[in-house]
Amino acid sequence: MLNPYATFDCLSIGAKLQASLGNVAPTELQLFAYLSCLLSLYRQRPVAEWGYSFAGTEYGAPFSPEINSAITQLIIEGLLFEEDCYLKVTDEGQKEYRILLSLSQNAQREVFLEGACSSLLALPISIVREALHSEPGLRSALKLNSTRMLLSEGNPEMRMLYKQFETLGQAIGMKVDNLMIPSVVWLTYLSQFRTTADIQENLPCQK
Amino acid sequence: MPTVLRLPRVKKVVLRNFSLFTRESVITVDLQGNVFCLAGANGLGKSTFLLALNYAITGIVPDPERKFESIEEYYRYSIDFSSRFFDGRISQRDREASEIYLEMQVGQYEYLITRSMFAPKELRQFGLYSTEGNVRTPIGDYSQLSPDERHDSYAKSITDHMKLDSFEQLVFLQHFVFTFDERRDLLFWNGEVLERVLYLAFGVNPEKARQADLLRRDEDKAWSLARNYNWQASQVRRQIEDLEEQRGFEFPEENLQNLSEHHESLLRDRENAHNLVVQIEDGLRDIELRVAGISAEQAVLRAEYQEVFSRYIEQKSALEYNPLVIVSARDSKCGLCGAQGEHVAKAVVERMQTDICPLCGSRVDVEPVEDRSRAFGRLQEIDKLLAEAKVQLDEVLQAKGRKTSELEAARRQLGSTEKELVSLEEENRGALERLQAVRGTDKLDVVLEGYRRRMQELLRKKDREYKLRDKRRKELQDLQAELELGYVQGEEEFVPKFKQLARSFLGLDLDIRLETKRGSEPGITLLLDVNNTPRRMLHQLSESQRFFVDIALRMALAQYMVGVDGSATLFIDTPEGSLDIAYESRAGEMFARFIEDGHYIVMTANINTSQLLRRLAERCGKSRMRLHRMTAWTDLSEVQIKEGELFERTYEGIEKALAGQE
Numbered sequence: 001m002l003n004p005y006a007t008f009d010c011l012s013i014g015a016k017l018q019a020s021l022g023n024v025a026p027t028e029l030q031l032f033a034y035l036s037c038l039l040s041l042y043r044q045r046p047v048a049e050w051g052y053s054f055a056g057t058e059y060g061a062p063f064s065p066e067i068n069s070a071i072t073q074l075i076i077e078g079l080l081f082e083e084d085c086y087l088k089v090t091d092e093g094q095k096e097y098r099i100l101l102s103l104s105q106n107a108q109r110e111v112f113l114e115g116a117c118s119s120l121l122a123l124p125i126s127i128v129r130e131a132l133h134s135e136p137g138l139r140s141a142l143k144l145n146s147t148r149m150l151l152s153e154g155n156p157e158m159r160m161l162y163k164q165f166e167t168l169g170q171a172i173g174m175k176v177d178n179l180m181i182p183s184v185v186w187l188t189y190l191s192q193f194r195t196t197a198d199i200q201e202n203l204p205c206q207k
Numbered sequence: 208m209p210t211v212l213r214l215p216r217v218k219k220v221v222l223r224n225f226s227l228f229t230r231e232s233v234i235t236v237d238l239q240g241n242v243f244c245l246a247g248a249n250g251l252g253k254s255t256f257l258l259a260l261n262y263a264i265t266g267i268v269p270d271p272e273r274k275f276e277s278i279e280e281y282y283r284y285s286i287d288f289s290s291r292f293f294d295g296r297i298s299q300r301d302r303e304a305s306e307i308y309l310e311m312q313v314g315q316y317e318y319l320i321t322r323s324m325f326a327p328k329e330l331r332q333f334g335l336y337s338t339e340g341n342v343r344t345p346i347g348d349y350s351q352l353s354p355d356e357r358h359d360s361y362a363k364s365i366t367d368h369m370k371l372d373s374f375e376q377l378v379f380l381q382h383f384v385f386t387f388d389e390r391r392d393l394l395f396w397n398g399e400v401l402e403r404v405l406y407l408a409f410g411v412n413p414e415k416a417r418q419a420d421l422l423r424r425d426e427d428k429a430w431s432l433a434r435n436y437n438w439q440a441s442q443v444r445r446q447i448e449d450l451e452e453q454r455g456f457e458f459p460e461e462n463l464q465n466l467s468e469h470h471e472s473l474l475r476d477r478e479n480a481h482n483l484v485v486q487i488e489d490g491l492r493d494i495e496l497r498v499a500g501i502s503a504e505q506a507v508l509r510a511e512y513q514e515v516f517s518r519y520i521e522q523k524s525a526l527e528y529n530p531l532v533i534v535s536a537r538d539s540k541c542g543l544c545g546a547q548g549e550h551v552a553k554a555v556v557e558r559m560q561t562d563i564c565p566l567c568g569s570r571v572d573v574e575p576v577e578d579r580s581r582a583f584g585r586l587q588e589i590d591k592l593l594a595e596a597k598v599q600l601d602e603v604l605q606a607k608g609r610k611t612s613e614l615e616a617a618r619r620q621l622g623s624t625e626k627e628l629v630s631l632e633e634e635n636r637g638a639l640e641r642l643q644a645v646r647g648t649d650k651l652d653v654v655l656e657g658y659r660r661r662m663q664e665l666l667r668k669k670d671r672e673y674k675l676r677d678k679r680r681k682e683l684q685d686l687q688a689e690l691e692l693g694y695v696q697g698e699e700e701f702v703p704k705f706k707q708l709a710r711s712f713l714g715l716d717l718d719i720r721l722e723t724k725r726g727s728e729p730g731i732t733l734l735l736d737v738n739n740t741p742r743r744m745l746h747q748l749s750e751s752q753r754f755f756v757d758i759a760l761r762m763a764l765a766q767y768m769v770g771v772d773g774s775a776t777l778f779i780d781t782p783e784g785s786l787d788i789a790y791e792s793r794a795g796e797m798f799a800r801f802i803e804d805g806h807y808i809v810m811t812a813n814i815n816t817s818q819l820l821r822r823l824a825e826r827c828g829k830s831r832m833r834l835h836r837m838t839a840w841t842d843l844s845e846v847q848i849k850e851g852e853l854f855e856r857t858y859e860g861i862e863k864a865l866a867g868q869e
Binding site: 092105 | 516529
């Protein structure tokens with residue numbers, strides 16, 4: 001059965017990224033859906049309320065089977081259009097997105113989706129992608145070369161993530177209306193963290 | 208003479224969709240010859256194969272964590288474990304389709320059964336044939352029965368044909384005597400199990416063995432309960448003594464008025480604090496119920512939201528939105544055959560406008576718009592209900608947070624009052640006891656009377672259980688006497704078999720004798736002795752040597768149970784352990800003796816330089832022994848692939864021994 005939250009997220013993220021990038025790759029839909037989910041976590045919403053789950057793949061990219069199925073179904077329904085491995089939200093899709101936005105279930109999510117996608121106003125997509133590789137759960141999947149469920153309570157990576165969000169909250173406040181600010185600050189921190197970590201890992205042996 | 212049993216001889220096994228063996232979806236194994244040896248490297252699933260084989264026969268996989276209590280309980284309590292055992296070993300995808308098929312012979316009867324790997328008390332297929340005088344005649348038609356009725360029919364038939372009294376006895380014998388598996392549970396060192404085996408092997412008949420099993424279980428339980436009641440009674444007695452001591456306490460004269468008032472005030476405070484805690488806990492429980500109620504409502508609404516949403520989105524599948532149609536009309540190029548030109552777009556658009564499918568020309572029903580809007584209307588309703596439920600839940604959760612804080616404060620208050628009370632009572636113990644005695648002599652008597660009644664009740668129960676235990680012991684002693692007689696009659700046949708097998712392995716004359724205990728604690732067991740040497744010699748046997756002495760015991764028991772005309776099959780899982788090269792060879796010799804007496808072994812073995820397999824192969828030859836390589840069943844590890852040549856050389860060595868070339 002189609003997951004309604006993943007379906008709406010695909011249309012919403014697709015419409016937003018299309019406005020800034022022209023079209024959107026399926027992996028980018030997955031990436032921004034995951035970033036949106038992280039922002040809801042930052043706002044202290046339980047992960048279970050997000051409505052679908054993600055796995056971290058060995059390539060350091062998030063993957064949600066629900067998003068994947070939603071993309072397939074939206075193409076069949078003519079609400080997304082696939083060309084050369086990129087997707088576009090069709091006019092019908094844009095119309096459907098606006099209709100679905102009128103439901104409060106979706107309107108509540110929109111703030112997180114908006115926050116995630118508007119990061120592109122401040123950061124190039126390559127930086128967003130690279131920065132998320134250093135998100136604790138994805139970093140662990142990448143380093144250990146294994147696929148694992150992300151954002152599972154009790155994982156050490158979750159504790160690390162909460163710690164980062166706590167620091168972030170202290171720095172800019174939990175209550176900021178526009179989630180673009182914490183999103184950009186956190187992504188920038190992750191991207192620096194990644195650079196530093198890479199530098200440290202690549203240092204020659206000290207004799 | 209005890210009943211002569213007929214034991215199953217497995218002839219063919221087929222595993223279907225057994226995901227552990229990744230390279231073959233159907234694995235067929237013919238168990239021809241007296242020795243069938245499944246040989247493979249570590250971690251390929253050899254033990255699982257043997258477990259599956261036993262599971263097919265009994266529906267049960269042994270639970271290594273469960274302590275043996277009785278034959279009936281072993282079966283009953285293993286069913287749940289068995290239904291979950293293959294989780295993880297068989298993938299979710301193959302769960303429904305996975306099954307094991309078995310062909311086996313029990314005396315003159317042929318059994319064909321198919322069992323799902325997740326339903327221990329069901330059979331997917333059951334066929335039963337009489338093969339008397341080489342004529343194969345079907346007995347009954349079980350195809351119309353339900354799977355559990357089929358299992359029941361199978362259990363009843365095989366129990367009768369094996370000449371046992373219950374299917375549980377079959378399961379017990381199969382798991383504890385005829386199988387030496389990775390549990391390494393040794394009969395000689397497990398008195399509870401060995402006693403049951405002796406009743407089945409040497410008792411008058413399996414019915415009496417069942418009685419002995421139940422009597423032993425009831426006796427153990429009654430004894431345990433009696434001890435328990437006795438202990439409880441002694442605790443109560445101690446309390447009575449304490450109270451009686453308090454009553455006779457001599458108090459010093461002093462002014463107790465202030466102390467009394469303060470003490471009573473603290474008692475009241477404690478009661479109030481306790482009541483408050485109880486009251487808040489009750490309120491909190493109500494709130495938690497409310498949370499559960501709203502959460503359940505949300506779950507139902509979410510499920511409906513998902514279902515209606517799917518219907519709503521999937522109704523959009525009109526032809527005009529099909530990607531193939533869109534591309535064909537937009538690019539004037541057929542998305543299917545690649546033809547180009549204006550006519551392509553024209554044809555597609557014309558057909559679409561007249562509700563004709565552009566591909567096959569069929570008429571298309573126009574999407575019912577009202578259905579979509581009805582679905583969206585319902586979505587809006589559910590959305591509203593979900594939003595309301597969320598508001599309610601937030602409110603209730605806030606109330607829960609408040610109540611939780613209140614409860615913490617009330618518990619703190621109760622704790623501090625209790626602490627103050629305890630400290631006051633500790634400091635003024637003598638004075639307070641005097642007060643209590645003065646005020647409450649009557650109350651104390653009432654309390655003491657209650658304790659005395661409780662103690663009498665416990666002592667009565669203790670006596671009742673001891674009587675029951677003694678009664679069961681008496682009955683058991685009668686059966687034990689019959690067993691002793693049966694053993695004496697069978698000893699001349701059984702003991703030499705064991706001695707011969709054990710000697711072929713150890714090179715020592717082991718003696719075996721029945722030891723019975725009478726009177727207060729009856730019981731019966733087998734003792735192992737080395738002729739003319741002190742008993743402690745036995746403790747010098749290494750763990751692996753003990754394994755083989757125990758296998759010798761199982762072989763001798765099996766041979767004895769089937770009588771001179773019958774045959775037995777032993778299932779042995781990777782027995783070689785850490786024997787040295789000489790003992791390995793002698794173990795092979797012992798197995799060969801068992802085979803030469805007309806019996807069968809189904810075994811698994813690691814591919815190593817063990818002399819056991821070589822010696823067995825030399826003695827049995829190709830006509831009586833089959834080596835089945837397991838490497839084709841599943842993927843090997845990287846190390847195993849790299850060192851494949853080593854395995855090949857070892858296989859070849861054993862094959863040569865089988866062919867008599869080594």
